[in-house]
Amino acid sequence: MLDATDQQIIEELAKNSRITMKELGEKVHLSAPAAAARIAKLEDNHIIEGYSIRINQDNLGYPLHTFLTIFTKNTSHQPYLAFIQTKQQFVVNNYKISGQGCYLLECRFPSQADLNQFLNALNDYVNYNLSIVIDK
Incomplete structure (x- = not known):
């Protein structure tokens, strides 16, 4: 079980994983070696x-x-998964899910034309429901 100090360490590392052990120690009220030892234990x-x-994808x-809820057309998911492997430049995450759909596919595209081309090719393998992110 994590104590409050371990929780604080995780929170600080989540904000900035490049923080020095000295800075981290000061924030969580430990010496730099004690902070490093705690991190090593959390890693172990x-x-x-x-x-x-x-990464700032916009820049x-x-x-x-986009997020696409994927509905496979048959029980073999391999054709879809093989297709996704060829489109890694657009794919951020591909989660296998339960509930509505079989996968939740998160993608980024440089243009509407690229999205449209991707969707046309994707439709050879699966059906989908498209959501476009308006604001984060």
């Missing part, structure tokens, strides 16, 4: 599994943000 216990960066030229 697989509480912290990795560190990542946030990369992918301003069109």
Whole structure:
């Protein structure tokens, strides 16, 4: 079970995973070595599994943000999954879900034309329900 200090460490790392151990220690009232030891323990216990960066997709030229609820046409999902592998430049996440649909596909596109081309090709494999993100 995590104590309050471990929770604080996780919150601070979520805000800025590049924080120095000295800065982190000051924020959670520990020495730098004690903060580093706590992080090592969280990693060893697989509480912290990795560190990542946030990318501004708009600035990369992918301003069109979509979610597609995917409905497979048959029990074999492999054709759809193989298609998605060929479109990784657009795919952010592909979640297998229960409830409405089989997958929730999150994508980013540089233009409406690219989205339309993707949807036309996607329709060969699955049916879908499209949602476009208006604001975050």
